[in-house]
Amino acid sequence: MWLFDKDLWVEIFHTLGKNMFRTFLTMLGVIFAMIILILLLGSANGMSNGFDKVFAGTASNSLFVWGQSTSEPYKGFERGRRIRYKIEDAEILKKQIPEIEVLAPRIELGSHRQTVTVYREGRTSGSSVYGDYPEIDNITKKKLVEGRFLNKTDIEDSKKICVIGEETYKLLFDKGENAIGSDIRINGVFFSVVGVYKPNNNINIDGENAVFIPFTTFQKAFNTGDRMGWMAISVEPNTKVPVVENKIKKILKTKYDIHPDDERAIGSFDMSEIFNNISAFTGVLKGFSFFVGIFTLLAGVIAISNILLITVKERTKEIGVRRALGATPRTVKRQIIVEAIVLTAFAGLIGFAISVGILAILNSLWGSGEDFPFVNPMVSIPQFGISFLLMVSLSVLIGLIPANKAVKVRPIEALREE
Amino acid sequence: MIEIKDLHKSYKMGSNSLHVLKGINFTAEAGELVAIMGSSGSGKSTLLNILGMLDGADSGEYILDGVPIKDLTETKAAQYRNKFLGFVFQSFNLINYKSALENVALPLYYQKVARKERQEKALNYLDRVGLKEWATHLPSELSGGQKQRVAIARAMAAEPKVLLADEPTGALDSKTSYEVMDLIQKINDDGNTILVVTHEEDIAHMCKRIVHLKDGVIVEDKKIEQVRAEQYV
Numbered sequence: 130m131w132l133f134d135k136d137l138w139v140e141i142f143h144t145l146g147k148n149m150f151r152t153f154l155t156m157l158g159v160i161f162a163m164i165i166l167i168l169l170l171g172s173a174n175g176m177s178n179g180f181d182k183v184f185a186g187t188a189s190n191s192l193f194v195w196g197q198s199t200s201e202p203y204k205g206f207e208r209g210r211r212i213r214y215k216i217e218d219a220e221i222l223k224k225q226i227p228e229i230e231v232l233a234p235r236i237e238l239g240s241h242r243q244t245v246t247v248y249r250e251g252r253t254s255g256s257s258v259y260g261d262y263p264e265i266d267n268i269t270k271k272k273l274v275e276g277r278f279l280n281k282t283d284i285e286d287s288k289k290i291c292v293i294g295e296e297t298y299k300l301l302f303d304k305g306e307n308a309i310g311s312d313i314r315i316n317g318v319f320f321s322v323v324g325v326y327k328p329n330n331n332i333n334i335d336g337e338n339a340v341f342i343p344f345t346t347f348q349k350a351f352n353t354g355d356r357m358g359w360m361a362i363s364v365e366p367n368t369k370v371p372v373v374e375n376k377i378k379k380i381l382k383t384k385y386d387i388h389p390d391d392e393r394a395i396g397s398f399d400m401s402e403i404f405n406n407i408s409a410f411t412g413v414l415k416g417f418s419f420f421v422g423i424f425t426l427l428a429g430v431i432a433i434s435n436i437l438l439i440t441v442k443e444r445t446k447e448i449g450v451r452r453a454l455g456a457t458p459r460t461v462k463r464q465i466i467v468e469a470i471v472l473t474a475f476a477g478l479i480g481f482a483i484s485v486g487i488l489a490i491l492n493s494l495w496g497s498g499e500d501f502p503f504v505n506p507m508v509s510i511p512q513f514g515i516s517f518l519l520m521v522s523l524s525v526l527i528g529l530i531p532a533n534k535a536v537k538v539r540p541i542e543a544l545r546e547e
Numbered sequence: 548m549i550e551i552k553d554l555h556k557s558y559k560m561g562s563n564s565l566h567v568l569k570g571i572n573f574t575a576e577a578g579e580l581v582a583i584m585g586s587s588g589s590g591k592s593t594l595l596n597i598l599g600m601l602d603g604a605d606s607g608e609y610i611l612d613g614v615p616i617k618d619l620t621e622t623k624a625a626q627y628r629n630k631f632l633g634f635v636f637q638s639f640n641l642i643n644y645k646s647a648l649e650n651v652a653l654p655l656y657y658q659k660v661a662r663k664e665r666q667e668k669a670l671n672y673l674d675r676v677g678l679k680e681w682a683t684h685l686p687s688e689l690s691g692g693q694k695q696r697v698a699i700a701r702a703m704a705a706e707p708k709v710l711l712a713d714e715p716t717g718a719l720d721s722k723t724s725y726e727v728m729d730l731i732q733k734i735n736d737d738g739n740t741i742l743v744v745t746h747e748e749d750i751a752h753m754c755k756r757i758v759h760l761k762d763g764v765i766v767e768d769k770k771i772e773q774v775r776a777e778q779y780v
Contacts, residue, residue, distance in 0.1 A: 136662055147644035450640045453601060455629020455657035455705070457622045536621070541601040544640065 141467055148440075155436040156476035159520070162429030163480025164487070166422025166516055167508055171488040173418045175506025177411040182504045186270025186329065188363040189404040190230075192370050193334065194377055195359035195396045201388035212385055212394050214357040221384070222360070226376050228368040233265040236347055236358040238316070247297065247340060248314040254300035256293075257336045258315055260347025268361045269334055271341075276309045276324030283343040289350070291320040296338040298325050315340065318350045334361075359396075370401040423519065430523045433472050437465060437531035448535050449543020458536040465535050469528030470521055477520050481513065548709060548740045549575040549598065554607035556593055567593045569763035571607070575709075575742065580735040580773070582751035583744045585760035592713065594760065595744050599632055599711050600624045612708045629657050633702030637714035639694040641686040647673060647697045648682040654705035672700040676730060692723035699730055703739075710734065710741040716750050722779070728753045729776035749774075 145152045196212035219234045237259050238245045244255035263279045271278050271292070278292055291313065293301075302308050312319045320342055328337065347353065364373045378395050381387070387394045441448070448461055488506050495503050508516075556568040567590045575581055585591040596602035597609065600619060609616040611631055619627065633654075634640075641650045652669035660668070673679050676696040678689075686694055695715060702710055712731065716724035728750060735741050735755075743754055751757050752774045759767035 136656060139662075140656070143645070143649075446640065447642050450642060451653070451657075452625055453599070453628060453634050453640075454654040454701070455625050457625040457657075459622065460625075460657065539601070541596050544601070544636065 137464070137467065141464060141471055144464075145468060145471065151436070151440070152472065155433055155472055156479070158429035158432035159426070159473050159476035160429075160480040160483070162422070162425040163477045163516075163520070164484040165425045166418075167481055167484035167513070168487060169418035169422050170415065170508045170512055170516075171484065171506040172491075172503075173411065173415040174508060174512075175488075175491070175503045176414060178504040178506070180407050180411060183329075184404065184407075186272065187400065188231075188268045189401055190366065190368070190370055191268045191361065191363040191400045192374050193359060193361050193398045193400070194374075194381075197393055197396045199387055199391055200393035201391040203388035203391070204386045206386060212381075212387065214360070214381070215355045216357045217355065218357060218381065218384070219360060222362075222377055222380060225380055226373060228365050228373050228376075229362055230365050231264050231267045231361075231363045233262045233268060233361045234344060234357045234359075235262075235265065235361060236260040236344065236353055236356060238347075238351060244338070245315060247301065249301040249311065252301050254297050254338060256297050257339045258347075259335065259339060259341050260344040260351075260353070261341050262344050265361055268363050269329075271324075271326040272329065274325045274327050276322070278324055278326070279341060279343050284345050287345040287349055288343060289318065289320050289346055290323045290342065291315075292324040292326060292341040293322055294335075294337070294339045295325060295327050297340055300338070313340070315342075316351060320346075370399050374399060422516070426516070426520050427523060429476070430473055430520065430527050433469055433476075433524065434527040434530050437469055437472075437528065438534060441465065441531045441535045444535075445538055445543045448538065449540045452540040453544065461536050462529075462532040465532040466525060466528040469524045469531070473524035474517075474521055477517055481517075548577040548579070548612055549573070549742075550608070550610040551598075552608040554594075554597065554609065555605045556590075556597060556602075557605060567763050568597075568604070571763075571765060573758065573765065573768075575740060577740050578735070578738050580732070580741045580755045581743070582754035582757045583742060583760060584746060584751050584757055586746065589760040590763045591744050591760045595711055595713050595742065598709075598742065599634060600628050625657075629654060629705060631708045633705055633707035633710040635695070635698050635702050635710065635712040635715045637717040639686070639691075639698045639718070641694055641697060641701075643686050646683050646685055647678060647689065647700075650686070650697055651701045651704050654701060658705060669700075669704055672704045673697070675703075676700045690723075691719050692726050695719065695723075695727050696730060699727070699734070703734060708740065710739055712741065712743045714744055714746070716745065716747065721749075724750060725753075725776045725779040729780055732773070732776055 196214055198212065199206065199208050199210045202208045216234060219232050223229055223232050237257060245258045247254045247256045247258070261279060262284060263281060266278050274295060276292070282288070283290055293308070293313070298308055301313060302311070308322045308325050311322050313322060328335065328339070342350070362373070362377070364370055374397055378397070381395055382389060382391070385394075451461065485507075492506055551571055551573040554568055554571040555566075557564045557566040571594060583591045583594065593602065597604050600616060603619065616627065642653070645653070648666065648669050651672055652665045655665040655668055670679065670682060673682050676699055678693060678696055678700070681689060681693060686697070689697065715731065716727055719727060731741060731743065732753060743750070745751050752771060753776050754771070755773050756770045757767070758765055
């Protein structure tokens with residue numbers, strides 16, 4: 130196999146090595162192209178990773194359903210009637226819609242987004258107070274700083290415990306003070322803190338300052354009976370959220386005598402929509418990076434071809450001599466194409482090394498993803514592999530131009546050249 | 548060794564064609580040292596190019612060592628050149644970024660001779676032209692005479708049937724010219740067939756036979772008493 134012919138490589142490195150400066154200039158275009166391609170791809174990946182981190186812990190295939198007031202009169206009811214769900218609805222929906230994976234009922238003290246004053250040793254905090262099931266953790270994961278989240282036993286025994294947010298902790302406790310085991314008072318009832326969590330700044334469904342207590346405890350402590358405020362629902366994988374959303378609404382509308390066309394009575398929010406938008410966005414970003422990068426690369430490879438053309442022109446005489454000495458057109462062609470490949474591949478690797486270095490620096494500066502979604506900007510091995518292969522194939526194709534030009538010159542004309 | 552019958556060659560120059568070779572008949576035996584003379588435009592370079600398979604004839608026969616040379620593809624021509632012919636040019640045509648040794652080894656590379664053997668052979672030929680010490684030097688570090696000796700070593704390295712020299716002394720002063728001719732004579736003494744194109748009388752007389760070309764035909768072909776270059780060196 131000629132590819133493993135040591136003499137060919139000696140010959141090629143000799144030729145390239147003897148013209149170091151020219152060789153280097155030739156490679157610049159591809160080096161820069163590779164840097165641009167890898168930086169773009171890496172940044173797109175970094176953003177994609179960043180978004181993943183932002184949404185980590187939030188089930189993408191989830192929706193939230195709550196009650197609002199009717200906008201249409203129906204079956205003798207006037208419009209503007211407030212819809213209040215009952216806890217039994219959760220069981221009904223779960224039974225009738227098998228696509229529901231997790232359904233976590235929730236109830237809120239006071240009306241929605243209205244805070245309740247929470248006391249502790251003379252300090253107060255205006256917090257949202259929720260009665261929850263532990264299953265809510267499967268839909269919006271709480272990042273606990275200390276202690277634990279609600280569990281099954283809390284529900285079964287209606288334990289008077291609570292999990293508080295960091296904001297609540299700041300208002301009610303001194304810095305560094307141990308919150309676990311301390312009591313806080315809500316509407317005259319004492320709850321023992323079992324956990325402190327850090328809210329996700331990017332996706333916040335619960336509000337800045339929230340206190341979670343077991344649903345059953347909530348019912349008893351605040352005498353809410355069988356009322357239920359809203360439901361957090363995740364659907365089975367491979368099921369579309371809007372499909373389930375419609376089924377839920379249909380059942381609820383029938384149960385609560387809501388006009389079938391009433392759009393306002395049942396409030397809902399489809400989480401998957403955001404995820405789809407974002408993954409579409411990062412997908413487009415990656416595609417765009419590849420597109421721009423590949424064309425830059427093409428330009429770089431064309432630059433190599435161009436310089437090789439000039440080189441061939443410069444080396445007309447040398448090529449003539451070689452041919453007079455017995456180099457076949459094939460040999461001449463092969464040498465120039467392999468030169469193109471070697472230049473491109475080497476330049477590509479240099480560009481790759483530089484850009485990976487830059488990405489590593491970017492990563493250490495901003496890669497934590499705290500300020501904006503940018504985490505671990507790197508290219509994957511397949512991404513690099515594809516780029517590299519593409520680049521080398523391009524260089525072969527484009528190397529053909531100077532190679533053909535080199536053999537087109539007849540040895541006699543080449544020798545005549547002064 | 549070389550047999551040429553009724554060779555014609557013309558070049559198209561726009562609308563009119565220039566008839567350069569008008570029926571050349573020529574034979575050279577093995578071991579001959581032939582000078583081809585003629586003023587510029589006489590067709591001597593064209594003849595040498597055809598002999599060197601760098602150019603094709605329009606009509607006529609060319610038989611080299613019993614092999615008819617016709618309808619050559621570029622690849623075939625390259626292989627024949629490599630196998631049959633050694634070239635020495637007026638302007639040396641060494642590859643300027645290759646050392647003397649590498650230049651000499653180049654035809655052997657195209658003959659697919661193994662690297663080690665190639666180096667040994669090339670060094671051997673450099674030794675024969677007296678430039679063994681200069682093996683690692685680049686052409687730019689050599690004098691004109693030295694360059695031409697390297698070129699001769701390169702032409703000889705492939706062990707060709709015929710050595711074709713196109714004005715080998717054209718770029719050299721007379722003392723160096725004689726040195727080069729001395730070398731050519733010595734190679735001829737070893738039994739190699741050599742054709743030298745020249746327009747210098749004294750160089751031509753250092754060959755064994757002079758062929759005079761004028762306006763595309765051979766006007767004179769005579770054997771001469773060889774003048775040895777040694778005495779001028």
